[in-house]
Amino acid sequence: MRTAEVAGVGEFCGQEVLLKGWVYNIRSSGKILFILVRDGTGTIQCIVEKASAGGELFDAASGLQQESSIEIRGTVSEDSRAPGGYELQVTGLDVIQIAEDYPITPKEHGMNFLMDHRHLWLRSSRQHAILKIRAGLIRFIREFFDNRGFICVDTPIFTPSACEGTTTLFETDYFGDKAYLTQSGQLYNEANAAAFRKVYCFGPTFRAEKSKTRRHLIEFWMVEPEVAFAELDDIIQLGEDFIVEIVGRSLESYRDLLTDVLERDLAPLERVQPPFPRISYNDAADILKKRETGFVHGGDFGGTDETVLSEGYDRPFFVHRFPAAIKAFYMQPDPEDESLTLSVDLLAPEGYGEIIGGGQRIHDLELLKRRVGEHGLPEKAFEWYLDLRRYGTFPHSGFGLGLERTLAYICGIKHIRETIPYPRLLNRLSP
RNA sequence: GUGGGCGUAGCUCAGGUGGUAGAGCCCUGGAUUGUUGUUCCAGUUGUCACGGGUUCGAAUCCCGUCGUCCACCCCA
Known part of the structure; x- marks a missing residue:
């Protein structure tokens, strides 16, 4: 399987690739998970559907927290609903580390706190x-x-x-x-x-x-x-x-x-x-x-x-x-x-x-x-x-x-x- | 260095006129097939910056210290 970077992921449309990066944000909507993964070159939305991915993969993905480091496999597809235009239909996930309590949440922070971090x-x-x-x-x-x-x-x-x-x-x-x-x-x-x-x-x-x-x-x-x-x-x-x-x-x-x-x-x-x-x-x-x-x-x-x-x-x-x-x-x-x-x-x-x-x-x-x-x-x-x-x-x-x-x-x-x-x-x- | 503002939960903040603290986020559990900082329900969290004073009683009033933010002086 090809290892890809998010920045060039469009070249692998329809193919299965391996991405290595960090969880930027995660959203769930019932039987579907949206994991926003960043790898330094860009961010991509990764989709885990319970029905097609299976319970084990779905549970592993639901346990991810912000900034957890992962290796994620999936099929690249073009989708207008995805930020950036491409998304990954996830077929496999290896967790390197679950990051617990990452200090910088997607909400507001004060300047001093941000500068300290x-x-x-x-x-x-x-x-x-x-x-x-x-x-x-x-x-x-x-x-x-x-x-x-x-x-x-x-x-x-x-x-x-x-x-x-x-x-x-x-x-x-x-x-x-x-x-x-x-x-x-x-x-x-x-x-x-x-x-x-x-x-x-x-x-x-x-x-x-x-x-x-x-x-x-x-x-x-x-x-x-x-x-x-x-x-x-x-x-x-x-x-x-x-x-x-x-x-x-x-x-x-x-x-x-x-x-x-x-x-x-x-x-x-x-x-x-x-x-x-x-x-x-x-x-x-x-x-x-x-x-x-x-x-x-x-x-x-x-x-x-x-x-x-x-x-x-x-x-x-x-x-x-x-x-x-x-x-x-x-x-x-x-x-x-x-x-x-x-x-x-x-x-x-x-x-x-x-x-x-x-x-x-x-x-x-x-x-x-x-x-x-x-x-x-x-x-x-x-x-x-x-x-x-x-x-x-x-x-x-x-x-x-x-x-x-x-x-x-x-x-x-x-x-x-x-x-x-x-x-x-x-x-x-x-x- | 000078002037002004602010220090309350891990984060962002609310707590007229004094009666030992609260909301959202985060996190945990649950619900929702397509979310876009998702939404909804339930739950956990405190040396109220520090020191002193006034008071029966201080997060609240007064003094000091420290930290921080904004503006100014100067320069790129």
Whole structure:
């Protein structure tokens, strides 16, 4: 007998197959049992009729409980009454284990309870859908860069110094020395860009920010491209092409999961078409001033500021040329106004906010040295970084995209904690 | 970290103004040939978060502690 997976069960129509999986739900209606079996690739309704299956099989099947592990044999048939279109007329059942008192029932649960049972919660259809789309999104991201001649060059997770503020760094003991978990691969990316021209890194990053919001994770994944000889406009264009492609491919590949399981309204995603609006920080500030959001010119945007700005657009939009005072030390000054930087953020609509941050980097050695000093950073730790400006310096730009925020946006889910298998939050390190 | 809400059965919750607790789900038994989070009948389940106070008496009122959820600051 053929062993099949639920995802490809349609190919075995009319044949008897063996499925291995778990009981997702079980219903009975007198002399007929409906067992919903999931095997990780999908779910299928399995039918046990007392008359045709016999008492022994029927009794064994009635004793199943949610999440019991089983090997089940039966004949595949197409039936419009079955969810998914196919069902299994059961001819045999081997129980691996009866799962007793599975904590997550098909009824309502509180968030804390679900988070405590995250290791089990992943089996439910909604979490399964989100993480399946996550896997696809990671693939689309890699393929976007790989297909354009970018080289994936990994950057270290243990780092000797900070690239932004040290208050948000996780400090660890490194054989008696201090090491920090990476916040960004960017500084290394710049070295890699000098070697490979177009590079990206993609991995976990860590920020010890004491903020608990629906948009923050302590540990999250970020993809960061860096391009030699690219200037601000080039990197904005790259960001636009990138978002259009990864949103488009997600929509194309996961339309059913998005609508049926996650109940995502696809219209806003369908509108993710070029060109994206590009507004300057100063123009954005003028808009906010008229709306009295409490925004102070020169400061960063708050949550309501981002919402107000996004109301003006039907798709993601870029805000560029932020004040130097609120950006990292390596940002290239705007030649037309030295108080501004050649920086850019991409804000997603529907309240999802910033998903991309980036810009053009300083390539002048003296200016960069000065900025390191102004930001109170130890020049010694940055010697290797300054070397990039000593030996064949070059204009270059890049950005970082937060994987989980982007996934939350694509899936239309409110809280970022559902977008990563095991979220690390301010008050949660387990499971 | 700041502000607000909530901690009662394994889960989700109800318990005006104080009198030692209840409903649904889950589970067990029974009924129904096609269910779609099946429905119906019967049954089992408690340190009312913890500590202190007021009171004849506290799940209920007061104080504190802890946990949790939501919002804000910050960032991707």
